[in-house]
Amino acid sequence: MAAMDAFIDRLDPDMCVVTVAVDGDRAGCLVGFASQCSIRPVRYVVWLSKANHTYRVARAADRLAVHLLTREQHGLAELFGGETGDRTDKFARVRWREEAGGAVVLEDAAAWFVGTVVLRADGGDHVGFVLEPEAWGERADTDGAPLLRLSDATSISPGHPAD
DSSP states (O other): OOHHHHHTOOOOOOOEEEEETTEEEEEEESSEEEEETTTTTEEEEEEEESSSHHHHHHHOOOOEEEEEBBBGGGGHHHHHHHOOOOOGGGGGGSSSOOOGOEEEEEEEESSSEEEEEEEEOOOEEEEEEEEEEEEEEEEETTTTBBOHHHHHHTTOOOOOOOO
């Protein structure tokens, strides 16, 4: 496993915040496992930890919203990565609105999209939600700003343990 750690330790992926709303229950978390996974049709996968409140809400969701943050938005990353929705209403502390199909979009995110869940894949301690984008947007004033990466978020203590 040490050799695999040497590989994984070299990665520095973009971080994103995933939000979901089902029957009035809103949830969101900071995610480090996410990627485009298809060109035609365009699809994107986000991996949610089974330990998170967000995952429990997302199991019944038709849509998820995925948000990119800039490095300057570390406080937003701390809220969604360091607090758990089991104890904290994160949305009481941010500006948000409903978008396509009632999805929750963070108004201060640098860019976002709402995707329809087309597949769920069990990957172990995380479940992958494959999304087909249906609505998207960005903040023009953040264009070109460096995105928040894993190395920028290492100081955030997770709201839930990894296992």
